[in-house]
Structure formats: C-alpha cells, structure tokens
Amino acid sequence: MTEANQEPEVQSVKALEEEGDIAADYLEELLDIFDLDGDIDIDVRQGRAYVAISSEEGEGDLRLLSNPETVEALQELTRLAVQAKTQSFSRLILDVSGSRQARVDQLTKLVNRLVAKVQESGEPLAMKPMSSYERKIAHDLISEAGLVSESEGEGKERHIVIKPA
Incomplete structure (x- = not known):
C-alpha cells in the first residue's frame, strides 16, 4: 500500500x-x-x-x-x-x-433464544425494533448461529427478521 x-x-x-x-x-x-x-x-x-x-x-x-x-x-x-x-x-x-456491555449481554441472550425458536420451528421470526448499533450486533450473532437475518421497516420501526438458512 x-x-x-x-x-x-x-x-x-x-x-x-x-x-x-x-x-x-x-x-x-x-x-x-x-x-x-x-x-x-x-x-x-x-x-x-x-x-x-x-x-x-x-x-x-x-x-x-x-x-x-x-x-x-x-x-x-x-x-x-x-x-x-x-x-x-x-x-x-x-x-x-458499562451500559453498552450490559445491553450486548442482554441482546445476546435474547437472540440466542429467538435463534433456537427459528431453528426448532423453521419459520421466520421478527424481532422488536432496535437501534442500528443493536441491529448490527444481532445480525452478527444470528450469522454466527448459521441463520439468515434481514432488517425491515423504516425509522423507529426498523427491526430484524430471523430466517432459517
């Protein structure tokens, strides 16, 4: 370079x-x-x-x-x-x-529960709206679990939908 x-x-x-x-x-x-x-x-x-x-x-x-x-x-x-x-x-x-790390820990638990539900049911599941920072964390966690996620909605209603791979 x-x-x-x-x-x-x-x-x-x-x-x-x-x-x-x-x-x-x-x-x-x-x-x-x-x-x-x-x-x-x-x-x-x-x-x-x-x-x-x-x-x-x-x-x-x-x-x-x-x-x-x-x-x-x-x-x-x-x-x-x-x-x-x-x-x-x-x-x-x-x-x-340390509020950010506390929120990451809370979000990790939530995403893990929802990922398990999607894996069990095979059906997509929408999460509640969250900030772009939190969505980025959730997208990464969902991807690590081997599932697919997409952001949907606009503004304060923007949320993630977790889908089977």
Whole structure:
C-alpha cells in the first residue's frame, strides 16, 4: 500500500479522535451542569469514535444516566453537538458505566433464544425494533448461529427478521 492510500485512513482516525474530543467536551459540560462525577475515555473502534463515561466510585450517580434509553438519547444529543462543530455526520458510540456491555449481554441472550425458536420451528421470526448499533450486533450473532437475518421497516420501526438458512 502506498502512502497516498494510507493517508485517508490516518485522516479518518484523526477525524474520529476529533469527534471524541468534541463529544468529551460536550459531555463534561453536561456532567458539570448536573453535578455528576465521571471520567471520560475516548477510543476509536471499528471506524467509530467511542466515548465512555465511568466513575471511580462504581456506578454511583452515573446510574441515573446508564439506563439504555437515557444512553441512547444522550448519544443522539452528543452526536448532534459533534455534527454542529464538524459539519459532518457522526456515528459516535456512547457508553455510560458499562451500559453498552450490559445491553450486548442482554441482546445476546435474547437472540440466542429467538435463534433456537427459528431453528426448532423453521419459520421466520421478527424481532422488536432496535437501534442500528443493536441491529448490527444481532445480525452478527444470528450469522454466527448459521441463520439468515434481514432488517425491515423504516425509522423507529426498523427491526430484524430471523430466517432459517
């Protein structure tokens, strides 16, 4: 690979790190407004800025923010703040007190149950609507189980249908 081919990738990582910095500044201000303590870590994973808020005292006050719906809403607000500064679309991922891993664990159990039902019945099965991030995780789990999945619907109604292979 030539240097010219590598440069866009490096710029992409730099742009993602910049997204993370902007997001961290925004989140730091929000934490200050609500008088919450939290450490903010920035990473780049799978082509996305990944921002995590944690606390040395365990969950503590952050449990107020670690509800999955609250994390999703806070993530969208943070993405909007980043987009306003960078003038480009953000696919930033926010995690509060390990809430993402807890959701992945919950989603894994659900997908495994539904995969077993599809394997047993041989009939397609629709899942409830979920975020694009969660759909990606579910698609990967379904594929690993040897089944096929498709996203259907629009907007907030977008969901996965699990089908036999």
